[in-house]
Amino acid sequence: MQGIKVIFRKELADHFSSYRFIIIFALIAMVSLITAYMVGLNIRQQLEGVAKPRFIFLMLFTAPGAMFSLVQFVAFFGPLVGLILGFDTINRERNEGTLSKLLAQPIYRDVVINGKFLAGVAMISIMLVSIVLVITGLGLLVMGIVPGLEEIWRILIYLVISIIYISFWLGVAILFSIIFRSTATSALAALAVWIFFSFFVSIGASILGNALAGDTPQSDTAAVVRQARIVKAVQLTSPMKLYTDATATIIDPMRKSTRSIVSMGPMENLSMARFSGPLPLSQSILIVIPYLISLVAITIICFAVSYMVFMRQEIRSM
């Protein structure tokens, strides 16, 4: 598989020199820095004269700055990074005629998509790791607090899950770039999927829950629980929900339920009541593993479909 390294290196070089990447990276870095700075200042003010609670460092990521927390930001806009990196992976080469040139070299066909996918994953990793490092540094500076060992572990796990999550969206984008001839169509299709899962699944879930469980009186506990289960099951079809649930317990150990981060107010985030009994790391991981496996599974499924479609396409039509 010598070809995979060559393609990986070329793709990486292409990404780094493309304006597209520079623009999204600058945008994300800017938003993260501003948010982290505001959150850091906020936390320092709130903690004047109070004994330092545990896991204060993680709040850099989970407490909202101006509008949203960094975790929310990555959950919502992270997919866009994956889509932007991948939407024209194959169809651009097809339109430029370079795909058949590539395939006329002594390499296997799957090496092309593997190399490109891995290069995209590398880009995503570089982006996330550097942003987390910068935020950590900023946090040290603004808050003057050093993260504990467990906090570092939690941040690392959060990073891994986030990389897998954005890679899933990269896989979706690559799949569309194989299916659709035109780069504009594949970009729009990928955006449509992103919007569908970010907005419509959660709305659809409650509608479906109501429809299936019927009109339930609040006194009927069993019916209310049943309805909540249906809503949750439908919501879990969305990768975004899988991701927020997976990261919530890791990055925010004070949380005992898997409540949506969006509905949490800033004061609630800082309320001392929540510091009373954090979930140990091992327990957090146990909660996260099923979500993580589902995330990995949908990424693999997406990649497998791309692979099958790509292997069966006739070169003539390329």
Place this chain on the structure above:
Amino acid sequence: MNTPAIIETHELTKKYNGSVAVDHISFSVGEGEIFGFLGPNGAGKTTTLLMLLGLTEPTSGTARVMGLDPVRDPIKVKSKIGYLQENMGFYPDLNAVQMLRFIGELNGLSGSRAEERIRSALEAVGLASEAEKKIRAYSRGMRQRLGLAELLIKDSRVAFLDEPTLGLDPDATNRMMDLIEQLSRERKMTVLLSSHLLNQVQKICHRVGIMIKGRMVAQGPMDRLAKEKLGIGPEQYTLEEIYMKYFQEA
């Protein structure tokens, strides 16, 4: 010609959802030969080349390139054949050296050996002075010559040239044809050349095959075809006359 066959097909056929693109063609090309692969657009020439390269699977029939089956050993076959496709397919943002280096790496060639070969290949096709220019800025003729440089990087024994003179001005066409002939002569490269410029083909090809509507309607030395079809001896015919005769009959 009694040299061993480098390319050989037997009843090679390709169907696309019912329509026949290539219809039971059998031909062979000997070592060091320049074989003119002629026919109107859409006759199935490119499809035949893709099948010989192992990029498309034939519906039936067999092909051999240097004794290898492109269906079973596509990687080995692709490492021996240099393919210059119709639309060239270069990355516009790379320069000539970067493009050739990339092709070399995909063929397992790297380091100082690759650099040396890139330099000499660019010199051979007359692009050494433009090596640092981005391919985006290349003219059509320069791109076609860069395509030939790519064959030199791969050190291909066999070259498939799909319309290498398409859209070139007369001077660039002559230059291209001279280069092809020179490569074939100096390196004993076997060339399968598809082109519509029949008088150019007549000048450099040893044998021709005429493909119309997926069928190989004629193949052999041009002298023989002229005698059979037009009843005139060598030095009196043009390839165009032979071609038009077959084309009208089909």
